[in-house]
Amino acid sequence: MTAIAKISARAAAPDLAAHVDALDWPQITAELDSQGCAVLKNLLTPDQCRAVATLYPDDTHFRSRIVMGRHGFGRGEYKYFSYPLPDPIAQLRPALYGHLQGVANRWNEAMGIDIRYPASHGAFLKRCHEAGQARPTPLLLQYEAGDYNCLHQDLYGEHVFPLQVAILLSEPGRDFTGGEFVLTEQRPRMQSRAEVVPLAQGDAVAFAVHHRPVQGTRGTYRVNLRHGVSRIRSGQRHTLGVIFHDAK
Ligand SMILES: O=C(O)CCC(=O)C(=O)O
Numbered sequence: 001m002t003a004i005a006k007i008s009a010r011a012a013a014p015d016l017a018a019h020v021d022a023l024d025w026p027q028i029t030a031e032l033d034s035q036g037c038a039v040l041k042n043l044l045t046p047d048q049c050r051a052v053a054t055l056y057p058d059d060t061h062f063r064s065r066i067v068m069g070r071h072g073f074g075r076g077e078y079k080y081f082s083y084p085l086p087d088p089i090a091q092l093r094p095a096l097y098g099h100l101q102g103v104a105n106r107w108n109e110a111m112g113i114d115i116r117y118p119a120s121h122g123a124f125l126k127r128c129h130e131a132g133q134a135r136p137t138p139l140l141l142q143y144e145a146g147d148y149n150c151l152h153q154d155l156y157g158e159h160v161f162p163l164q165v166a167i168l169l170s171e172p173g174r175d176f177t178g179g180e181f182v183l184t185e186q187r188p189r190m191q192s193r194a195e196v197v198p199l200a201q202g203d204a205v206a207f208a209v210h211h212r213p214v215q216g217t218r219g220t221y222r223v224n225l226r227h228g229v230s231r232i233r234s235g236q237r238h239t240l241g242v243i244f245h246d247a248k
């Protein structure tokens with residue numbers, strides 16, 4: 001990036017990284033450890049939410065469009081951003097990674113997985129790209145009345161960062177009704193547990209992509225998570241998905 005491009009990127013989101021740094025990370029980390037998910041209140045302002053959601057029709061920002069019904073993924077559609085990522089996604093991804101990387105390393109240690117994640121997102125992306133996972137994964141989702149997102153896991157190759165973030169860009173009750181973010185946890189030899197995460201416009205949810213450790217009476221065990229969105233009852237709902245590994 002040239003110096004001028006860097007300056008204009010900063011101007012578009014002057015203090016987003018500082019805003020991310022100022023979130024209550026001890027609280028978020030404690031929630032992630034105990035529940036496998038945590039809400040990041042007011043990650044984006046309503047103006048920033050609108051600015052991202054209105055990118056949807058402009059295909060110059062995206063590498064592909066997925067119509068979920070064609071793949072059995074649910075109903076609705078989404079588009080994967082292309083590189084270079086626009087603001088504020090370009091700033092959010094490394095800023096969030098920097099605070100989640102410690103959780104990821106602790107979780108792997110607890111689960112007996114010997115993969116560790118570097119301190120910077122750039123270094124982790126280099127690992128993905130060298131393994132042929134070079135396509136950007138941040139995505140913008142668009143749902144209309146009747147749409148839903150089936151329970152799934154965003155795995156795109158061998159390299160997986162174990163946490164991801166989804167940001168609600170629309171305002172519940174005004175822009176849409178229904179459309180709740182849902183997580184399920186499949187515990188070994190036990191029945192599954194569901195969690196509905198209440199989000200306001202601009203709130204984000206950080207959650208486990210695939211596995212997380214749970215402390216039991218007989219040591220640590222692994223639970224298998226999936227996430228999705230319940231049926232949108234009315235209106236239109238947009239979400240920004242921030243996945244930290246790239247795709248094959
Ligand atoms: O629309 C949502 O809230 C979920 C989006 C999603 O599946 C993701 O960000 O990976």
Ligand SMILES: [Fe+2]
Pocket residue numbers: 152153154227241
């Ligand atoms: Fe997803």
